Amino acid sequence: MMARAHPKLALRPYLADDAPLLAEIFRASVMDLTAEDYTEAQQQAWASTADDEAAFAKNLGSQLTLVATLEGSAVGFASLASGGKIDMLYVHPAATGQSVGSLLIDALEKLAGGRGAEKLIVDASDTARGFFEKRGYIAQQRNTVSTGDEWLANTTLHKTLNSSQLAAKREAS
Numbered sequence: 001m002m003a004r005a006h007p008k009l010a011l012r013p014y015l016a017d018d019a020p021l022l023a024e025i026f027r028a029s030v031m032d033l034t035a036e037d038y039t040e041a042q043q044q045a046w047a048s049t050a051d052d053e054a055a056f057a058k059n060l061g062s063q064l065t066l067v068a069t070l071e072g073s074a075v076g077f078a079s080l081a082s083g084g085k086i087d088m089l090y091v092h093p094a095a096t097g098q099s100v101g102s103l104l105i106d107a108l109e110k111l112a113g114g115r116g117a118e119k120l121i122v123d124a125s126d127t128a129r130g131f132f133e134k135r136g137y138i139a140q141q142r143n144t145v146s147t148g149d150e151w152l153a154n155t156t157l158h159k160t161l162n163s164s165q166l167a168a169k170r171e172a173s
Contacts, residue, residue, distance in 0.1 A: 008070070008071060009068060009069070009070055009098065009099065009100065009103055010068070010069045010072075011066050011067070011068055011069070011103060011104070011107055012066070012067050012069060013065070013066065013067070014060050014061065014065035014066065014067055014077065014079075015067075016057060016061060018060075018067055018074060018077075019053055019056060019057035019060060020053060021074050022056075022060065022067070022074065022077050022090075023050040023051075023053055023056050025074065025075070025076060025077065025090055025091070025092045026047070026050045026056075026088070026090045027047040027050055028092055028093055029090040029091060029092060029093060030043055030046045030047040030090075031043055031047050032093035033091075033093055033096065033127055034046075034125060034126075034127045036127070037125065037126035037127045038125075038126070038127075038152060039150075041149075041150055042147075042150045042151075042152050044148075044150075045147045045148035045149060045150035045152070046147050046150075046152060048148060049147060049148075059079075059087075060077075060079055060088075063079040063080055063081045063082075063087055064079065064080040064108070064111060065077060065078070065079040065080075065088075066078055066079075066104055066107055066108065068091070068095075068100045068103055068104050070095055070098070070100070075091065075092045075094070075095035075098075075100055076089075076090060076091035076092060076095060076100040076101065076104060077089075077090060077104070078090075078101075078104035078105060078107075078108055080108045080111065080112060080120075083121070084112055084117040084118075084119055084120050084121055085120070085121045085122070086105070086108060086120055086121070086122040089101055089104060089105065089122075089128065091104075101131060102135075105132075105135060108120070109159075109161060112161060113161045117161055118160065118161060119158050119159060119160045119161055120137075120158070120159050120161060121156065121157070121158050122137060122156070122157050123143060123145075123154045123155070123156050124137075124154055124155055124156075124157055125152070125154050126153060126154065126155070129154075129155050129157070132157050132159075133157070135159070136159050137157035137158065137159040138157060138158055138159070139155050139156070139157050140155075140156045140157060140158055141155070141156050142154075142155055143155065143156060
């Protein structure tokens, strides 16, 4: 068997059985990737929102949720809520820098565009803001959200989905 330079990244729909693993990815992502932007107390409060696994699973199941897999194992996920709002984008720390987030957001943009959405909205953490800005999302406002006993800052960003751009992207892929 030959080693591959580029392990196979793939996408699939969320399944109810994914919830425990996605909760782990969520917690690992928050705890390992956001330390430069948030205090440990803020990280703990944020990560603990996945502790109620039934509620976490229900939230994922109620949205258009995609799971990114690397060689068949889940390494990230993203969800699109109604109204063209990207609710979640989390990548396991071990899989960062491998285009997992880009693959997930490209897919959500295509799906949203295909459903007639004119724009996407995301409340991005300070950690994720640069990722979205590089992809053409424009900051609209700063927010402060209460999570547990902590207040966390994030930024609302918008991206206009141009139907001709989407059509061109579809043909190119």
